[in-house]
Structure formats: C-alpha cells, structure tokens
Amino acid sequence: MKWLAGFTIVIIILYIAASVDFFLGRLLHKKKSSPPDYPIRNGELQLITTGPDLFSNYFDDLYKAKESIHVLFYIVKNDHFSELFFEALMDQAHKGIKVRLLLDWFGSRKIKKKVIKKARGAGIEVVYGHRPRLPFLFFSLQQRNHRKVTIMDGKVGYVGGFNVGKEYINLDPVLTPWRDYHLRVEGEGVADLQKEFLLDWKRATGKDHLEDPDLFPPLETGRMSHRFLPTQGIEAEKEILRLINEAEKSIFIGTPYFIPPDAVFSGLVRAIERGVTVTVLVPNMSDHPLVKEASLHYLRIILAGGGSVYQYETGFFHAKVLLIDQKVCDIGTANFDCRSFHINFEINCFVYDPEFICETEKVLQADISRSSRLFLEDLADPPFAVRIKEWAGMVFKKFL
Incomplete structure (x- = not known):
C-alpha cells in the first residue's frame, strides 16, 4: 500500500501547488487590471438566434469590407465550415484588406498548423492569445x-455566443439545432468593440493600433441605447449583482451553464424572497460531462424558493441572456457561471431600448415554448x- 500513500501525497502536493498558483495569479491579475468603462451609446442592434442566419449576414458583411477586418473567436474548430471561414478571410486579404485574426490558445488549439500557415501566407495576421505562461502556469x-x-x-x-464550427450551423448530429444569441451592431458602440479588440491584440502581440485614425471612422447615431461591458474575471460579478439587487418585478436568466458565484446566487435568493419573479432557462442537453449536474444544487434552491426553471428541449441552448424588469437586457459572451464571472475575458452588451427588449422577450417566450418546466420533485x-x-x-x- 506504500504506492497508494505516495500517490495520495503527490496528489495533495499538486492540489496545494495549483491552488496557490491560482490564488496568487488571480490576485496579481486583479491588481493589474483596469478595463475601460464605456458610456451608453446609440446605434442599431439586430438580434440573431440561429447559426445559418448569423453567418449569412456575417459573410455578407465580411465581403463588403473595404479597409479592415478584425476577428476574435474563442473557438474555431478544425472542420469544413472552419475552412470556409478561413477561405473568406483569405479572399479579403488577397484584395489588400487588412485582416487580423485573434484566437484563444486553448479554445482554438485544434486548428491545424498548415491552416494557420496558409492564412499567414495569404497576408492574414493570425495570433494566439492567452497562452499559458510562468510564473502562474495553472492560473494562466x-x-x-x-x-x-x-x-x-x-x-x-458582431458580438455574442456563436463560435466557428459545424455545430454552430446545425451540422453536428448531436447538438443540432444549436440555439444561441448574437448581435449585429452599427453606430457609436462599434468604436468600443474596436477598442476592445485592439486592447486584446496589444496584450497578445505588444503592438498598439489604438491611435490609428483609419480604424475609428465617424459613426452615425442610431435609435437603440446600449452599453458594452468588457470584463476580465473581476468586473462581471459586481455589475450583475447590482442589477439583481435593483430588480423590482422580474429576472430572466438564459444560460447553458448555471453555476453562479455565491454572491450572485445569494442575490437571486434574496430577490425571490422579496417577491421578484425569477426564471431560469437552461438546456436539457449538455455539451460538458459535469456542468448540468453541477447546476442541480442551485436549481433546487431556486425551485424551493418559488422560482421557475425550464429546460430547453429542441437542440442545445447556448445563449447568454439576462433580462431585468423589462428595462435592461444583457446579451453577450459571458455564461452565468464562476468561470465567466471570475476567470475569463468576456464582453457583454446591456441594451436599454424598449423595442429591442420587447423583441427579445418574444424570442425568449418562443424558447420557453420549446422547453419543459422542471419541478422540485424532478430533482x-x-x-x-x-x-x-x-x-x-x-x-x-470554479473551473467548469
């Protein structure tokens, strides 16, 4: 049994080392981070909820570009649709358009080297960001x-929940149809998206293009008021908790992963106790071996308190949406989980326009009609x- 004791000791040492690494790495990150605080902007927002519709609009706009194309995706898969995505970018690069592609090192790690080499040969600047690094290897x-x-x-x-791969256009045999929310944006807020991309680009490459006037053309004012919130694992919790605490009538949460931080979940429980209607929409289908089960603890408490929980049944629900009192609608990249709140770089859009919120409510009601209601006895x-x-x-x- 000596080997078992030795193995146990090694596991304990690795756990302690990883915990210290993560704690110190996040602490240093919090001290160094100073994300921009963007004001309320006015523009035009289009909500897109299916992959075919999104990428039809996306490629149309891509081929209309004349000067620059800046793209950041967490995941670009290694499949036929991803090849088409690269071909579109290369077509534009061949025309002399400046194309910059920023990929997350972990999320897009499966792209073949020959694909990256070919893209760079076509003139695309391809960069991987958030590579693991010392001294805090586990945190990074x-x-x-x-x-x-x-x-x-x-x-x-464009900003939202869709990545690039066959499942996002309903070609995966298991996760089809894929349900997600993405925004097409025109107007003043595009400059904030541009700035955030360039800040991420600077972090990954050290190159600063923030003062390039060609990248910030004059923008028209639109009808819909909105505000972008970029987060780096330290700002989302405060903002979402503030909205929850201010809710008077209703809170609707749509998310693929419902594993909220303790402070945020306590805020939801208090909201139910003061009479706020809390509704949570999650997928019945799962794309991860543990996240569905990890949410059960929280869903039981929501149900026991009088909240409502629905499971989406028509494919996989991957949308990230928060609706408060029919006054503010949050759509973006952040899931309602510890990883998005405390670790990842995310960006969300808070929309205050009544017309857009009304449209989003109709979409949510349609999604609820495709869902089954959960009751406490079910869990x-x-x-x-x-x-x-x-x-x-x-x-x-914390890491799911």
Missing part, C-alpha cells in the same frame, strides 16, 4: 479569452451516478 492555463467579436471597417460589429432523488457527478461538479465548479 485557466484564464481564457472567451470573447467572440468581429469588426468590419470600424463600422459594423429530489437523482440516480447515484448523477449524485457523483453533481458532487464532482461542485468540487470543481
């Missing part, structure tokens, strides 16, 4: 750029295997 491995942002000519922007006595996964999910909830 966990911290990822989860944003999905594209800016064409500094005039048209009261899960199978043993589910209990084990729930326990494991709670242990590792």
